[in-house]
Amino acid sequence: MSTTHRILVADPISEAGIEKLKADPAIDVDVRIGISPEDLLADAALYHGIIVRSQTKITREVLEKASNLKAIGRAGVGVDNIDVEAATEHGVIVMNTPAGNTISTAEHAFTLMMSMARHIPQAHASIVAGRWDRKKYVGVELYQKTLLILGMGRIGTEFARRAMAFGMRVIAYDPFLSASRARLLSVELADQIDDALPEADFITMHMPLTPDTKHLLNRERLTEKVKPGVRIVNCARGGLIDEAALADALESGRVAGAALDVYEAEPPGDDFALRGSEKMVFTPHLGASTVEAQENVGTEIADTVRNQLVDGTVVNSVNMPSIDPKTLEEIGAYLTFTESLGRLAATVAPRNAERFRIEYSGGLSEKDTTLVTRAGLKGLIDAAWGDTEINYLNAPANAKRLGLQITESKQADPGEFTDLIKIIVTAGDQTTTVAGTLFGGKPRVVLINDHHVEGKAEGNVLIVENNDQPGMIGQMGSILGNHGVNIAHMALSRSGAGEKALVFINLDSTPSDEVLDELRAQPSILSAVTAEI
Known part of the structure; x- marks a missing residue:
């Protein structure tokens, strides 16, 4: 006997995607755009799959009620509105559409850069207001300017191609972009962001928001590191830029302009520091808002959820x-x-x-x-x-x-x-x-x-390479002990008597930077690194 899988479409997706689901005899689709949190909680157990965009929140409470749920499809990339950890705990696969809006977002970011360079929104507003401010809105060309791309994923790569077509020099900063890949893309690779900032006439951001990237453009970088007169675009994630620091940098003139499609709070509140600046260009998170992108992500997520429920296949899963x-x-x-x-x-x-x-x-x-x-x-x-x-x-x-x-x-x-x-x-x-x-x-x-060891592959690990000489183990143990770091297990290896040695230490807690600095300061210690494995 065939099984019917019930799918809730809770947020708007393209009609083509909905029609795909309706045409499948194995799928029973309910389109309930804008479903209330209360109704979602009440009816969560009815569905095997749920499709959302960014409006509907799939919380831990919803997942606890959704006893039959097997798949959540996010028509788009970010899954901030889905409790992925809770979904994983409940055996629910979360899938997204990472490629569907690549071109749309790259084009939007490039449009913002051009609009900012030529003051297009401000000039348009002046005409609407009955003014003719030709001298006020003198812009700058993109040709032969230096562009710094922070994050060379799909969108950053597409942005780079467009920038080079305009005759721009492109520098890329991505901590894991290899030199060979950079050469293939015809971009210069920056090892450190602070080395590239003073060279950039324009900066565009295409990174995920993580603890490491939050306020990547912080007050110090915006007031001391960037090239005077730089212009900045962010179509990636709110929070990559310290908005208060950006407001001050715009006021001082260090930053000549900025264009934002994403914000630390969406929508921005009454205390939004950048709202009154004439040097800003704003759009309300429109990076993926094209007919083509909406069609792409709608049909893609419909296929993705349908294939998981009916065929058991999984693509673009973010959690399993x-x-x-x-x-x-x-x-x-x-x-x-x-x-x-x-x-x-x-x-x-x-x-x-x-x-x-x-x-x-x-x-x-x-x-x-x-x-x-x-x-x-x-x-x-x-x-x-x-x-x-x-x-x-x-x-x-x-x-x-x-x-x-x-x-x-x-x-x-x-x-x-x-x-x-x-x-x-x-x-x-x-x-x-x-x-x-x-x-x-x-x-x-x-x-x-070259070191043969027998280390436990678990928990907090400290790996120290040192010159093999008497007293080294005691020295390391004393430093760790003085800082209250307990050794759980230790494995030793050396190339030969008096040569290089390696110590693999399992610890009960993660050593602080202060501990590592003290270890590295010892004359016979060549390196000391930690890992959580």
């Missing part, structure tokens, strides 16, 4: 991988472990990695390790960039976007281990290797570069 029960039984124990190895590799590897290689030996070489490889890649990218949207499904696409070459190899000979997973990360002529295995089902790190 696509995996069948048989595969999970075979390789499930290795997923979390390999992600930890990826995080460890990111900690000890150089930045701007260009190649990611994973090698399997032993019994694992005979299994489908696709998801295991993605788990390692997820750990690497997540730890290196802090991108919480990385998952088993989108990790390869993000790696490709960042110019990271992925290779996988297998050999049946297990060597001294039943199974061995080795991750090799390369940037230029620098190569970092970490390897691990399961001993009695417990994860162990057995290799870091």
Whole structure:
């Protein structure tokens, strides 16, 4: 007997998307645009799938009521209105449409830059008011100006292509964009944001909002680091710019203009510091608001939710991988472990990695390790960039976007281990290797570069490389003890007597920067890094 899956469309999507759902005999669709929170709570248990945009909030309370819910589709990219953690806890897959509005947002951001450069909104308002202010609104050309793109994802890449067509010099800052990918895109790669800010005539932002990127353009950078007369565009996320600091920089003249489509509070409140500035261009979060983008995300999310419910396939999931029960039984124990190895590799590897290689030996070489490889890649990218949207499904696409070459190899000979997973990360002529295995089902790190160790792959880890000489272990222990950091387990390795040594320490808590600085200040300690694996 066929099963009918009931889907709620709670926010506006394109009619083409709704018609796709209605035409499928396996789908029973309810279109209840603008459903109230009370009605959503009352009826949540009726639905197997829910499609939203940004208006409807899928809260933990809703998820607790939605006993039959299997999938949430977000017609768009951001999932701020969905409690993803609660959805994961309840076994609900959350999927979005990351590519549907790329062109729309890139074009909107570019339009804002041009409008700001030529004072288009202000000049239009002057004509409407009956004035003829030709001298007041003298603009600047884009040609031969320097553009700094903060974030070279899909939208940043499209923006760069348009800027180069206008004859602009393009610098890109993305902490995980490789040099080879930058060369392919014909952009200059900035290692540090503060090195690029003084060169930029225009800045455009295309980054996710994370603890690391919040107020990326802060007061110090807006008043001391940026080039005088710079113009700034933000069509990415409110909060990337300190709006109060931007208002002061505009008033002082350090920043010549800014154009915003996103805000720290949406809509901005009565205390919005930028509202009265004549140097500003505003739009009300219209980056994805084109007919084409709405059509794209509407049909894409309709297909995505339908395919998950009817066929069991998962694409663009932000919280769980696509995996069948048989595969999970075979390789499930290795997923979390390999992600930890990826995080460890990111900690000890150089930045701007260009190649990611994973090698399997032993019994694992005979299994489908696709998801295991993605788990390692997820750990690497997540730890290196802090991108919480990385998952088993989108990790390869993000790696490709960042110019990271992925290779996988297998050999049946297990060597001294039943199974061995080795991750090799390369940037230029620098190569970092970490390897691990399961001993009695417990994860162990057995290799870091040339050092053979037996470290527990769990919790807070401190890795110290030092010159091998008497008293070093006591010195490290004293520093940690003086700061109240307890050692849970320690593994030692050395190249040879009197040569380099490595200490792999499991800790009960994360050491502070002060602890690390004190360790690094010791003459015989060559490096000290921490990881949470």
